[in-house]
Structures are given as C-alpha cells and as structure tokens.
Amino acid sequence: MSDQARIDEANNTPPAVTEKHYGLFLGWIEDRTGLISRLNAVAGHRVPRRSRWAFVFGSATLFAFILQVVTGITLAMFFEPSSATAYQSLQRISTPGTAEAVVRGLHYFGASLMVVMMGIHLIRVYLTAAYKYPREMQWISGVVMLFLVLAMAFTGQTLRWDQTAVWSVVVGAEQASRFPWLGPILARFLMAGDTLNAATLSRLYALHTYWFPALLFGLIGLHVFLVLRNGISEPPVPGRRVDPRTYKQQYQARVRRDGVPFWPDAAWRDTVFGSALILLTVFLAWKFGAPALSKPPDPSLINADPKPDWYLIWYFSILALWPYGITNLMIILAPLLAIAGLILLPLVSNKGERAPSRRPWAIGIVIVAIGMIFSLTLLGYREPWLPRFAAPPLTAQQVNSTVPSVVRGAALFHDQSCILCHRIDGQGGIRGPNLSEIGERLTRDQLSWRIQNGAASMPPYAGVLTTDQLRDLVNFLETRH
Amino acid sequence: MSDTHVSPETAGQDETREPSRRKLLIGLSLGSGALAAAAAGYPVAKAVLDPAFQKGGRGGWQRIGTLADFPTGKTVLVTFIRPGARSYGGDIKKDTAYVTRRPGDWLALHNVCMHLGCPVRHQEGSGLYFCPCHGGVYDAEGVNVAGPPRIPLQRLGVRVQGQEVQLQSAAMPLPTLTWPGGES
Ligand code: FES
Secondary structure (H helix, E strand, O other): OOOHHHHHOOOOOOOOOOOOOOHHHHHHHHHHHHHHHHHHHHHHEEEEOOOOHHOOOHHHHHHHHHHHHHHHHHHHOOOOOOOOOHHHHHHHHHHOOOOHHHHHHHHHHHHHHHHHHHHHHHHHHHHOOOOOOOOOHHHHHHHHHHHHHHHHHHHHHOOOOOHHHHHHHHHHHHOOOOOOOOOOHHHHHOOOOOOOHHHHHHHHHHHHHHHHHHHHHHHHHHHHHHHHHOOOOOOOOOOOOOOOHHHHHHHHHHHHOEEEHHHHHHHHHHHHHHHHHHHHHHHHHHOOOOOOOOOOOOOOOOOOOOOOOOHHHHHHHHHHHHOOHHHHHHHHHHHHHHHHHHHHHHHOOEEEOOOHHHHHHHHHHOOOOHHHHHHHHHHHHHHOOOOOOOOOOOOOHHHOOOOOHHHHHHHHHHHHHHHHHHHEOOOOOOOOOOOOOOOHHHOHHHHHHHHHHHOOOEEOEOOOOOOOOOHHHHHHHHHHO | OOOOOOOOOHHHHHHHHHHHHHHHHHHHHHHHHHHHHHHHHHHHHHHHHHHOOOOOOOEEEEEEEEHHOOOOOOEEEEEOOOOOOHHHHHHHHHEEEEEEOOOEEEEEEEEOOOOOOOOEEEOOOOOEEOOOEEEEEEEEOOOEEOOOOOOOOOOEEEEEEEOOEEEEOOOOOHHHHHHHHOOO
16 A cells, blocks of 8 residues: 555545546546545445444434434325324324325334434443543534434424324423523423414424424534544453543554454444344334324313323433422423533543443443333333322222221222222222221321321322211221231 | 646735735625625524513403303313414314302312423312322312422413303413422
8 A cells, every 4th residue: 555545544535536447427427526436435444343233323323314304204295284284184194004104103113213223322332432532522413413313202202293292292391491591481482482372383393304304414414424534433442541642543553454444344234234123113114003193182182191202201200200399400400410411421531441341330320321211111101100080989899898987988089089099909090009908007097197198299188078088088998908 | 636726836925915805805705694694594583583482471351151050169171262372273272271169259270280281180079180190189279289290270360241251361381490498
C-alpha cells in the first residue's frame, strides 16, 4: 500500500480514482458524482477484527427505523388525521385480511422492534464503555434519539385515535403541566389548546410524521457519520485503558494491523441479523396483525382503563407507585435526572477502563435497571392498583353465615366499595390486603380503627359508615378465617 | 481534483485584498438570511405556539337537564361541551361531570382525576369516586382521600333556571406542581 493510500484511508477519504475500475455506465456516474468511490471507501474502511454479534444492535435499530419510515408513510396514505373521522379510517385500515392491516401490524411490531433494539444497543454501549473518548458525541446524539424514539412511541400510540389514545394524551398533558412555570404551556402545546379539541390530533400527527422524523433523520446522519469518522469501537480488553492523548493513534494502528474491511467481513452480521428481525416482524404482523382498537375516542365514555403499549408499561407502573407525597415532583424530576445523567455520562467519565469485568458497578446498574423494568412491567399487567369495578357481591355460600348482622356486613363489603380493593375467597381487587382470613389477624378494635382511618391507599370510612354499619362490617370481617 | 482554476496564491490575494468588502458580503448574507427567516418564521412560530398560551378556565353555562333528572341525594353523570373546543372535532369536545343535588345545594365535580386526568367513577353505595388509572380515591365531596391524587376534584358551577339545570363548563384542569407537604 502506498503512503498516499494509507493517509487517504486513515482520513476516510476516497483514494484517487482510476476510471478503468468502473465500466462505461458506472464510470460516468463516478465521474459526475464521485459517489461510487466514496461508497467503496465507506464499505471498505477497516474495523476492528473482533467486533462480533454484540455489535449488531445499532444497525438493527436502523433497519427497524427504515421499516417504520416505509410502513408509516404507507399508513399516512390511508389514515385521516381528523378527530371526527380518524377512528373510522383506522377501523378501515384494520380490516382483517387487507394489506393495510398487515402494514399497520408491521408498523406496530416495528415500533416494538425499534425500541427493543435501541434498548439493547444502549446497554451494549454502556457495558463496553464505548461512549468514552473520542465517541462522546455518538453517545449524546444516541441519548437524544432515545428520547425522540420514545416521543415517537408516545405520539404514535395517540394516533391510534381510540379511547385509550385520547386518555393517553390527557395523561401526557397532565404530566407535562407539573413542570415548574413552563408546565401549563407545554400541556397546552401538546393539546393544541386549553383542552382536547379538533386540532389536537392534527398536531400529534404533525409531530409524529414530520417533526420528530425530520429530527431523527438528521441525528441518525450525525450518528452514522460519527461512527465512520471515529471508527467502530473495539471490543474492550481488560487493562487496555482509554487515554485521550494516545487513543486515536493506537486505534488507527491496531485497525491497520489486524482490522478487516467493514463490508462484508463485519457488515454481514448486521445485514443477516437485521434482515432476520424484519422477517420476524413480517411474520408477527401477518400472524397477529395490529393491536385491536379500543372504544371510540369519546371522552364522555368514562369506562376507560388507558394503558400504553407493552414497552412503556413499566413507566405507567411507576406513575402509580411513586410514594404519594412526592409523586408530583418525581413525575418531572425523574425524567429530567435520567436525561441529565445519560447526557453527562461520557462528559464526566471519558477515559480509563472499558472492560465490563473491571467495571462491576456498570454491570450492577444494568442488572438493577433491567430487573426494575421487568418487574414493573409484570406489575403493570397485574394492575394491583386498579379498583375491580365489576366484582360481584359475595354469594351466600361465601358469606357462610345466617347471623343477620354478618349477612348485612357482607352486603356492605360490596356496597361500600371495599371489594374494589380487597379480596375475599378469590373475589375482589388486589390493591389492599386479602381479607379472607382477616378475622385471625386483627381484633375488633383494630378492624374498626383501620376502617375508620384508612391508609395511604385506602379512604377513611369515618363519616361514610354509620355506627351500625361499621358494627355489621366488623362482625362480618371477624368471621373471616 | 480541483474544480476551479484559481491558484492558491491568487485566492490568498483575493482574501487579503479587500477585507472590508468580505465583511460586508458576510454581513449581507447572514443579515438577509436572518431577515427572511424571521419574516417567515414569525407567523409560523406564532401559529404553532399560540395554542400553548390559550387561557384555560371557565366557559359559559350549558343546559344539562331538568330538575326531574336530578333526584335529591343522587349523583348523576352529565356530559357537557368544553369551552373553546373547535366545533368540528366530533366527540372530542365532550367532557363529563358528576352532579349531585343535595338538600339545599348542588355539587358538581369535573370528572378529571387531579393526579393525571383520567375519568373517575362514582360508586353508588359508598359515594366515593375511584380512579381506574392509578387507584386514586375521592370522597363524596370530591376531596382526595387515598392514592396518588394530591388535590381535590375541581368543582363546577351549577344553577337552576326555572326547571332547567345548567352547568358552567370548564377547560381541562391542569394541576401545576405541588411541593411535597404543600398540598391542600
Ligand atoms: S389519573 Fe387518577 S389516580 Fe392517576
């Protein structure tokens, strides 16, 4: 290799072109655009040898993004972003057996794919400390994209303009309104006014299909440009510390010594893995289709139980579970801290060890984060905080007593809404303790004290129940063992 | 490789020959660009941002039924139209309230949970309001008594004109930050 070629390669500039490499047609293209040599240079740029399967998640996210762009544009050709007709157009799009329904399924599963791949990519980069010098901007642009993709997920779910979508907009606006000073402005920006209105959906549609994707395109361009400029990070080697003074030289030297051309030696894994995932998405879309729409977007239908899609359920659980005293503060503070922490990470720690084995706390943080997301997701599906509005009264067999006061107490257990949150013999809610054997655990006095005073999650019944009713209820609960 | 025929030397001379002229050209370019961007950007920004500054609050009085629809002691779910909502939006402009006629007065509670805005459900027997989203509970007066909500349900005005019962509509309540311990 000549010196000039080596310098060219080190700078990622195309080597001087000799036209005879290309045929008549490609030669013309190359002469007029210079694109072919540049693409060749990109394809042939050397990457570290040991970048194996762990490195495919970033490109898989890109594959998912491209799928989302294509399917999203297709859906936009059928979807009517008008709050009066959107629901009908969605029903039409969702008609089983149509190609549109499959495309909607692709867009739905593609969103899941993108979020999951992005999450794994984030974890991989964090675990291998690939965000350290000189790749700080790659990390920061990635963090911005992370939140943009979550914003895409949120706005996308609201475009499914059904009952759940409408209440999701409200929940989103109410969270935003907690922001100090700016809050109400943010909330009204999101709703396009001081309340839900005809322009709300148009605004969400414009954010989801124009603004956010435009930003994403720009950021993806930056992200990929930086990956090419700074090179793919090497798999970490314990003891090989990142030193900003020498890193670039050493990296170049190593890659020149024993690197491989990106295409196809490294890229085949990206292509195969990404394509396999797209195929899986097609299979899921074709097999299961898009999620069913809930009731129409009519806020006067109040029997709603809005929930986000599965990959955001964990956050929904957090909203129910913050200690009540600080919940309003944390709604704002927690996301801000998360954003600040992620963005500052490569700025405060950009050198030193990269190997996970030398950074046990990084492994710990990832395990705790995944564990929390996993358990919060499970909890989100159980929804223990959801009052079981449909719980029927206890049957005579369950009450198992003919003492009039006990029978009256059992009726009160249902009529006074206790059953919404407490379970007896498998019937009722699970917010509060199961009371099937409460008679063994609490005395009469303790029972009436608890009923009258309530708790953080339980309303006090002093003033709701008469003395007689309280007595009957306690009589009934006492018989539970 | 170079597309132009200016040699580096003459280019250098050009750059040094007329520094004031170059400054003028830079100023002209950036200035005209900024002016054009501002002229087109102002109406754009105004259109996008105006709704964010729309004032919420109370709207006009709306008929929600007659006296016969509201037996004393019973809590009735009524639908009203939010003020300011563009009228062509279909059902989206609808909102609900729980109206209770009591001996001597009326209570109307805007059906927007003050935690994160979900619609709550009134329970006949206990008279409590339960929120399905995160399990907030309000008592018969609309006071938050359990779960995440930190402030009571918002009250709406009710008035009787002859036989007709009217409700004062309101925009969506947007609770601002309440500091821990600072809630009512
Ligand atoms: S919205 Fe009512 S408890 Fe959260």
